[in-house]
Amino acid sequence: MGEIISFKAVSWRRNGQEILSNIHWSMEQDEHWAILGLNGSGKTSLLNIVTGYQFPTAGEVAVLGNVFGKTNLPELRREIGFVSSSLDRFSNSLNHETVEDIVISGKFASIGLYEEVSVEDVEKAESLLTSLRLDYLKGKHFRLLSQGEKRRVLIARALMSNPKLLILDEPCTGLDVLSREEVLFLMKEIVKNNCHLIYVTHHIEELVEEITHALLLRDGRIIAAGPKREVLTDDILSETFKTPVSVRWEENRPWLAVKKESILRF
Structure with missing residues (x-):
């Protein structure tokens, strides 16, 4: 498979307003992308198109070799994992589940287990917990976990179905520094x-x-x-975030600082 995602002249309108305009973007094999932008910039709409929950008003979309309009979108979604802080809204249901059951449920894309679980399913869930350094959580109920542990368990759940594409939508929202770094460490295992x-x-x-x-x-x-080294520059980030910023690099990670001058008017 060459292109993982292809957007050609994609636009999306809602209530007469253009939310995405003329998007040309491709994600190739072995690339891993960040999406950045202010609230209202179109990030969520773009993700909704990638996952097939919104159809573009104009343009052509292909994801994992599946051309929209010529593919079974529910089948495609089985190849895409999704983790977001918005999953916290299911906490009342998840709180009663054990860590292992939550991870296994990722195979069925369900909240809770309603289908027969095989020995292989259990073994795979345990292997995921081990590879993500979450063995110590085995047998615990979700409600007893820290926020960072919960996010990591949900990432393990998303990996249970062997997705070809994993979307992490602001997974570190609300986490302290240690919990954030523990979540970010998982990127190594994912790739x-x-x-x-x-x-x-x-x-x-x-x-x-x-x-x-x-x-x-x-x-x-x-x-x-x-x-990322080419596009995460002072000028481009300042234009994106509508305020003057500077970027420095440490250990191959970018760090942002807001300049003292007044907000730019682009």
Whole structure:
């Protein structure tokens, strides 16, 4: 498979308003992308198109070799893992589940287990917990975990179905520094498993070494897209975030600082 994602002249309108405009973007084999932009920039709409929950108003989309309009979208979604802080809304249901059951449920894309579980399913869940350094959580109920542990367990759950593409939508929201770094450590294991990664965030310091490329959105349009060292520059980030910023690199991670001068008017 060559292209993992292909957007050609993609636009999406809602209630007469253009939310995404003329998006040209491709994600190639062995690339792992970050998506950056202010609230309202179009990040969520772009993700909804990638996962087949929104159909573009104009343009052509292909994901994992499946051309929209010529493919079974529910089948495609089985190849895409998704983790977001928005999954916290299911906490009342998840709180009564053990860590192992939550991970296994990822195979069935369900909240809770309602289908027969095989010995192989149990073994795979335990293997995932081990590879993600979560063995110590075996047997515990979800409600007893820290926020960081919960996010890591949900990532393990998303990997249970062997997705070819994993979307992490602001997975570190609300986490302290230690919990954030524990979540970010998992990127190494994810990319080892032949899984392509889309990482959505407001915080560029979360773009660890495994993230190879970045797509920057502003008001539904692409400001820049390409290798992260090339696009995460002072000028491009200032335009994206509508305020003057500077970026420095430490251990192959970018760190952002807001300049003291007044907010730029682009």
